Amino acid sequence: MQCKRFIIDDPERMLFKVSRSVFTRPELLDKENEIIFNKCWIYVGHESEVSKKGDFVTRNVAGRPIIFNRDSGGQVNAFFNTCSHRGAIVCREREGNCKTFRCFYHAWTFSNKGDNIAIPGEDSYPPGWDKSHMGLHNVPRLESYRGFYFLNFDKHAISLDEYLAGAKEYLDLIADQSEIDEMEIIQGTQEYDMKANWKLLVENSFDDYHVVPTHITYLDYLKDSGVEIALPKGLLMPAHGIGKPLGNGHAVIDNKTYRGRPIARWMPIYGEDAKPVIEEKRKELVQRLGEEKGMRIAETNRNLVIFPNLVINDGSSITVRTFFPVSHNQMKVTAWALGPKEEGPVARRVRLDSYLTFYGPGGFATPDDVEALEVAQQGYETYQEVEWSDISRGLHKEEQLNTDEIHLRTFWRRWNELMTGETTLGTN
Amino acid sequence: MSERTTTQDFERSDVEDFLYHEAYLLDEWRLDEWGELLTEDAWYLVPPNDVPKGNPENTLFHVADNIDRIRSRIKRLKSRHAHAENPHSRTRRLITNVRITARDSEMISASANFIVMRYRRNEQIRQYVGVYEYKFAVEDGQLKIAERKAILDAEELGQLGSISILL
Numbered sequence: 001m002q003c004k005r006f007i008i009d010d011p012e013r014m015l016f017k018v019s020r021s022v023f024t025r026p027e028l029l030d031k032e033n034e035i036i037f038n039k040c041w042i043y044v045g046h047e048s049e050v051s052k053k054g055d056f057v058t059r060n061v062a063g064r065p066i067i068f069n070r071d072s073g074g075q076v077n078a079f080f081n082t083c084s085h086r087g088a089i090v091c092r093e094r095e096g097n098c099k100t101f102r103c104f105y106h107a108w109t110f111s112n113k114g115d116n117i118a119i120p121g122e123d124s125y126p127p128g129w130d131k132s133h134m135g136l137h138n139v140p141r142l143e144s145y146r147g148f149y150f151l152n153f154d155k156h157a158i159s160l161d162e163y164l165a166g167a168k169e170y171l172d173l174i175a176d177q178s179e180i181d182e183m184e185i186i187q188g189t190q191e192y193d194m195k196a197n198w199k200l201l202v203e204n205s206f207d208d209y210h211v212v213p214t215h216i217t218y219l220d221y222l223k224d225s226g227v228e229i230a231l232p233k234g235l236l237m238p239a240h241g242i243g244k245p246l247g248n249g250h251a252v253i254d255n256k257t258y259r260g261r262p263i264a265r266w267m268p269i270y271g272e273d274a275k276p277v278i279e280e281k282r283k284e285l286v287q288r289l290g291e292e293k294g295m296r297i298a299e300t301n302r303n304l305v306i307f308p309n310l311v312i313n314d315g316s317s318i319t320v321r322t323f324f325p326v327s328h329n330q331m332k333v334t335a336w337a338l339g340p341k342e343e344g345p346v347a348r349r350v351r352l353d354s355y356l357t358f359y360g361p362g363g364f365a366t367p368d369d370v371e372a373l374e375v376a377q378q379g380y381e382t383y384q385e386v387e388w389s390d391i392s393r394g395l396h397k398e399e400q401l402n403t404d405e406i407h408l409r410t411f412w413r414r415w416n417e418l419m420t421g422e423t424t425l426g427t428n
Numbered sequence: 429m430s431e432r433t434t435t436q437d438f439e440r441s442d443v444e445d446f447l448y449h450e451a452y453l454l455d456e457w458r459l460d461e462w463g464e465l466l467t468e469d470a471w472y473l474v475p476p477n478d479v480p481k482g483n484p485e486n487t488l489f490h491v492a493d494n495i496d497r498i499r500s501r502i503k504r505l506k507s508r509h510a511h512a513e514n515p516h517s518r519t520r521r522l523i524t525n526v527r528i529t530a531r532d533s534e535m536i537s538a539s540a541n542f543i544v545m546r547y548r549r550n551e552q553i554r555q556y557v558g559v560y561e562y563k564f565a566v567e568d569g570q571l572k573i574a575e576r577k578a579i580l581d582a583e584e585l586g587q588l589g590s591i592s593i594l595l
């Protein structure tokens with residue numbers, strides 16, 4: 001493959017540019033699959049989705065059909081959802097609870113631990129033929145951090161713990177919201193495609209620079225609902241937010257919010273009945289975690305990207321969002337809401353309501369993000385003539401605001417490093 | 429026409445006429461007039477594709493608007509800053525199989541199948557297929573929408589993408 005540079009990362013000239021070919025050249029996707037999706041830790045599911053013995057969900061992870069389950073012994077597994085005999089998907093349900101998976105094609109049956117337990121007409125197989133090798137295949141690696149399960153198709157990968165690096169602090173800020181240390185995925189899945197390259201959603205997920213122009217109708221909705229949106233003069237967004245690399249391509253924006261947080265910062269839109277519940281939670285956080293951490297959870301929004309494709313936005317609500325390329329110009333997005341398991345009905349209602357006002361295909365914001373990414377994708381068809389996108393915002397400054405682009409540069413530096421083997425000089 | 433005051437005074441054909449008129453208003457983007465078809469405590473709901481019978485209090489929906497947010501949604505959609513609908517989609521709704529499914533002194537429940545075809549700029553056609561479930565109240569001799577739920581048949585939105593229109 002003729003490989004011109006993908007990025008220009010030049011601290012001397014204060015430039016950071018990304019070649020638009022990374023969004024438009026179909027052949028790059030093969031390499032991304034090989035180098036990124038086959039080698040990095042990829043989010044598969046949350047432990048709450050398989051909380052009881054026998055629980056399973058099926059999903060597609062980086063093109064592979066996967067069964068994510070808790071077996072009868074209580075262990076969490078991720079199996080390739082394919083019959084060891086002739087390949088058919090053995091579990092066709094979206095979710096459920098079962099002791100066995102039975103392939104309907106030739107009726108081979110597997111325990112929920114993956115063992116092969118029944119083969120019709122087994123005596124017709126040759127002598128020495130070994131049924132014990134005919135179980136469901138586990139994914140090469142499956143590891144978890146505070147309830148978030150990731151898999152890796154590369155059995156030689158570094159541990160998840162090492163991979164997550166600085167992102168763990170931010171996962172802790174999410175997981176610590178539950179006083180019983182049990183966060184849960186709430187039922188109801190948002191699944192939708194975007195006709196855009198998957199990397200555009202990485203950028204968008206923690207790009208705070210676009211919030212005002214793209215989401216003005218959402219901000220109007222907040223204003224109409226009695227939220228005071230005080231934007232300091234000369235800045236697009238509050239100045240007290242930062243952008244921060246977290247290692248291994250992960251990055252975050254972390255900012256003090258000017259609006260409510262359904263966990264512990266009430267705003268009028270949530271309704272009067274939610275006020276005491278949210279204030280109580282605020283006290284609980286401070287009591288349990290201390291003033292500093294408790295108020296950090298109550299008062300700050302955080303958009304976290306775990307390289308390459310897990311986004312956790314802890315803002316209007318907590319989203320867990322993952323997305324995979326379908327082709328170079330289309331992706332499939334799946335998003336869930338996460339909340340403390342012990343949360344009462346009022347707090348839960350507020351959480352869900354707050355989520356869907358902003359996020360998701362029917363929200364007041366996400367459809368405009370989709371539009372932005374789809375028109376960017378269309379614009380990139382000019383990449384041979386208009387080659388570079390500029391991502392130098394804030395490059396000269398020591399302190400990186402959430403509206404700067406250090407977090408985007410972090411992703412691109414890591415992506416480029418994996419794709420080309422080249423480590424670039426820039427650090428800011 | 430004689431004064432109609434109770435739910436008993438309305439027949440299936442009245443519901444059908446109402447739905448055709450509603451579809452006309454939505455397809456013509458006469459959203460303020462559409463808003464006038466609603467009661468003061470109306471709900472507009474689009475459940476998630478995987479939990480079509482869910483309850484928005486404990487299930488993540490695509491849309492769960494009370495009347496205040498319906499009005500905000502109308503305001504948003506009329507704004508040129510609703511980028512996903514600027515320019516507006518052209519839509520055409522086909523409404524069929526209209527049935528009254530239940531009736532008591534307060535409410536008429538009705539269902540209808542729909543196809544909403546959406547065209548916009550250079551996009552492919554998107555066809556949203558499903559069933560509407562309505563609850564109608566009677567106010568001032570007129571049917572008014574107290575609840576309007578659009579349940580999509582698609583198991584996931586997939587290539588339907590966003591639901592940026594009033595479905």
